[in-house]
Amino acid sequence: MLWTIIGILLVLWILGLIVKVGGALIHILLVAAVIIFIINLVTGRKKTG
Template sequence: MLWTIAVVLIVLWALGFGIHVGGGLIHLLLVLALIAIVYNLITGRSAV
């Protein structure tokens, strides 16, 4: 579940570069996605 959220946030961030909307919000989405990925790697839980 956490990986899905992270992927969605990264895709939205990437789309933001093409559309040029959101400004700081786009970068906030990237930061949230990276935090989600790092948290999942550190905890090592299996998201089944």
């Protein structure tokens, strides 16, 4: 789920750079997705066993 959201935001961000659509909103959402991704990496899933 998280990877899907990040992928969609990345595609929208690239399209925004090319077509200049979306403005700052896409950049804010991309930064939020990257922050969530980093938090997910740092905390990670605890391996039991």
